[in-house]
Amino acid sequence: MTILSRRHIERNGELLISTEHFGLALFGSQFLAAAATILFVVWGIGWQTHPNPAVFENWTGTSWHFYVDNFISEIGLGLTVFTIVWLRDATWESLGVRRPNLSIPSILVAVATAYIVLHFLIGPVSLSLWKYCLSFFGINLTQGYGDVDPLQWEVWSLRQAAGQIGVWGAALFVFCVGVLVPVFEELFFRGLILTALLERTSAWGALVSQAFLFAALHIDFIRLPYLIALGLILGYLVKRTSSLVPAVLLHILVNVISLTSVID
Template structure:
């Protein structure tokens, strides 16, 4: 478990450097190229790590990592996913208002710049990478893989808290650590309640989609 987390952590810098190199080679849309390349490659690294340390070495089944049908009726599951998304957005908004009121500086979440999204039809590539691919791979790793690995030793509640803390730390920005921790905890609770990553993936996709739309239209 620890080795898998370290592999992901040490992969961040090379992935960013690769993304910057691709952007320099193309010579245009630097921010969008970096965002797309780093999201796609990091997702592949995550899946490779999960495969090697989970599905391969431990011979775990995808179901044990949360890739299963949600428990409960579809209506309840949908309502829970919507509630998780709403709760995450509300807590993030309240946190942002508070730290701005306190003029907390480094604790203020950075604004997402619109230039991380390609223009025209190419914007679909950005939305796929950031709002679909990233949520899927992050949920598989931070909720499915990490919680499955920690629960036997820590129990479900501490496993969820630790997974949320790791999820927050991996974003490498003081301004988002608190709201990302809250989001990670909400998504972990959703996973615990439904027994499936899919509702959390849906909520995560919704949050990233809204963030990209807000960046594009200056909301």
């Protein structure tokens, strides 16, 4: 009997997540996210068939809109997880929403060590590797960025967004992108995706696969090696501790420190 012919299969007491239900849940949640994004854009430029060109240009030139659109998509990832749990293809505990099997001091040391490695080793190496590739192939990516260095474009964009939304808006921005986004992404990638892969392939195959999927979602070639390494470390923390808690803490730490250092 194939996996898709049943709602789920139990293996050693654990529920095997249905590929069929996962596809439907992901499609449905991202469809809702796309619809919400469209409504957000239409509301911003006015409910007109032919909006004022000046209004449309101002809308497309505002940096924070891009991050709102992305945040809506991240909510869609969280909705996918909620749907899978609602369909009873998995439980919150089976997805890692439980106490870690390590002590609190051990978790804090692991999270701090992982952040230091990411920030002082993997980050600089990733940027240097990208610069070397650009130089080796003679690629010029300055077109479309104006006077902004493409390697610093995201930093510039975040500063622009912070300047457009004020102090309280920036605080809300840090909360949404720095705290909520990591929670949604960890539930989806290290909770749902990693759990499903571990039930279908080897541990290393599952860790590598979810890391590459995590990096691909961000569509950021400049930070691609860094994102893959981050995905591997987050996945390993979940596998080692049998909990999403350490990965969520590390992910929040990475995002919040990056944001506050940019928009301060």
